[in-house]
Amino acid sequence: MKLSFLGATGTVTGSRYLLEDGHTRVLVDCGLFQGQKELRLRNRAKLPFDPATIDAVLLTHAHVDHSGYLPLLVKSGFRGPIFCSEATFDFCTILLPDCGHIQEEDAERANRYGYSRHKPALPLYTEQDAREALQSFKVVEMNRDYALSDILAFTLIRAGHILGAASVRIDDGLTSVLFSGDIGRYRDAIMPPPAPAPASDYVVMETTYGNRSHIDTDPADKLAEIINRTAERGGTTVIPSFAVGRAQSILYYIHELKRERRIHDIPVFLDSPMAIDATDLFRKHHGEHRLSVKKCAEVCRTATCVHAAAQSKALNEDVMPKIIISASGMAEGGRVLHHMKHYIGNHRNTILFAGYQAAGTRGAHLVSGAKTVRIHGEVLDVRAEIDRLDNLSAHADSDGLIRWLRSLSAEPRRIFLTHGEPDSAGAFQDKIERELGWQAEIPDYGQSVEL
Numbered sequence: 001m002k003l004s005f006l007g008a009t010g011t012v013t014g015s016r017y018l019l020e021d022g023h024t025r026v027l028v029d030c031g032l033f034q035g036q037k038e039l040r041l042r043n044r045a046k047l048p049f050d051p052a053t054i055d056a057v058l059l060t061h062a063h064v065d066h067s068g069y070l071p072l073l074v075k076s077g078f079r080g081p082i083f084c085s086e087a088t089f090d091f092c093t094i095l096l097p098d099c100g101h102i103q104e105e106d107a108e109r110a111n112r113y114g115y116s117r118h119k120p121a122l123p124l125y126t127e128q129d130a131r132e133a134l135q136s137f138k139v140v141e142m143n144r145d146y147a148l149s150d151i152l153a154f155t156l157i158r159a160g161h162i163l164g165a166a167s168v169r170i171d172d173g174l175t176s177v178l179f180s181g182d183i184g185r186y187r188d189a190i191m192p193p194p195a196p197a198p199a200s201d202y203v204v205m206e207t208t209y210g211n212r213s214h215i216d217t218d219p220a221d222k223l224a225e226i227i228n229r230t231a232e233r234g235g236t237t238v239i240p241s242f243a244v245g246r247a248q249s250i251l252y253y254i255h256e257l258k259r260e261r262r263i264h265d266i267p268v269f270l271d272s273p274m275a276i277d278a279t280d281l282f283r284k285h286h287g288e289h290r291l292s293v294k295k296c297a298e299v300c301r302t303a304t305c306v307h308a309a310a311q312s313k314a315l316n317e318d319v320m321p322k323i324i325i326s327a328s329g330m331a332e333g334g335r336v337l338h339h340m341k342h343y344i345g346n347h348r349n350t351i352l353f354a355g356y357q358a359a360g361t362r363g364a365h366l367v368s369g370a371k372t373v374r375i376h377g378e379v380l381d382v383r384a385e386i387d388r389l390d391n392l393s394a395h396a397d398s399d400g401l402i403r404w405l406r407s408l409s410a411e412p413r414r415i416f417l418t419h420g421e422p423d424s425a426g427a428f429q430d431k432i433e434r435e436l437g438w439q440a441e442i443p444d445y446g447q448s449v450e451l
């Protein structure tokens with residue numbers, strides 16, 4: 001088999017691997033590149049393969065950096081099935097059309113205000129393209145073998161992380177390759193731990209937190225401190241959040257803090273149609289998380305759901321302290337930008353990022369202490385408190401990643417480290433050697449290896 005690394009090399013975005021055996025060509029994940037411009041430009045570059053020649057896509061989970069290119073792949077001629085778990089499909093039904101919609105809006109805005117160098121600015125794909133791509137999805141169960149061809153078979157293995165997230169193992173009868181997908185935390189308030197990794201000859205694994213340890217404190221403590229401090233100044237806490245997974249964790253913690261009367265009883269708004277739909281999916285996929293039916297219903301009721309755009313804008317007319325949870329998580333698009341424009345210029349307010357901010361994003365820029373920020377072509381002074389909650393991550397930290405590797409019953413022939421910034425992948429390569437005595441490689445963008 002031949003494996004090519006077509007994304008998630010030196011970055012946490014654009015997950016995309018091509019595995020071929022001479023008869024069958026399979027893509028594992030097909031995500032969007034996000035963050036720095038040179039990365040984003042890759043979304044518009046010609047693919048190094050003809051999409052019509054790909055037989056199938058195996059999707060580990062719904063996050064856009066793993067799934068967000070699929071509408072364009074289908075639009076460019078891919079005609080095969082996209083296999084994934086049921087919850088992943090449900091999340092993609094929410095995420096992908098929204099992603100298309102945001103791109104249409106961004107292109108439209110760029111054309112109206114003339115701040116794009118492309119004339120006219122065009123969306124990568126539209127909401128309609130995304131809806132069409134969803135027709136190609138085929139739901140499969142976890143822990144069952146499915147045939148890809150006469151020779152190749154695949155299995156999804158639960159990875160924690162978010163609802164429906166899986167590792168993918170592909171086997172040709174002689175050789176097996178395990179793609180970790182994104183590995184969840186072993187101790188998480190909402191998600192169950194990743195399942196043990198099955199023995200495999202080759203392993204491709206993520207290293208998002210390869211050089212970091214999650215602090216052993218309750219994220220609720222810092223959340224309470226910030227919400228209270230901001231409310232006591234008469235300000236609003238705006239939490240840019242990923243709609244899928246992260247928004248629900250934040251709701252859970254806010255619910256618990258309110259129940260324990262540790263924060264002021266101020267209104268909470270979930271202002272993201274996508275996050276609202278994703279929250280509903282927690283009710284549908286009960287077996288996939290740790291919350292009881294009753295607790296899940298209570299958590300869902302913690303916030304007022306804001307559906308209409310007009311209602312979202314009206315939130316900013318109310319001067320009373322409140323909490324607004326809105327997407328996107330790295331402030332690269334979505335309704336949260338309107339709230340940030342409104343609140344970032346006043347010292348009373350807080351913009352609280354909920355987790356890791358990829359290099360080059362507006363979130364990373366602000367978290368690093370920027371004094372100004374550009375939103376919709378407008379340069380704004382940053383006077384609000386900017387902070388970040390670190391231990392809400394849905395990713396295993398470096399010890400968790402080692403624990404996952406250790407769960408393989410034997411040392412793989414080769415380990416490829418991907419889905420991490422260079423420092424992170426490098427540090428994790430050293431850690432593997434130090435703690436397990438195993439060798440791991442860090443592939444380059446576009447590199448191919450024979451397995």
Ligand SMILES: [Zn+2]
Binds near residue numbers: 061063161182
């Ligand atoms: Zn993910």
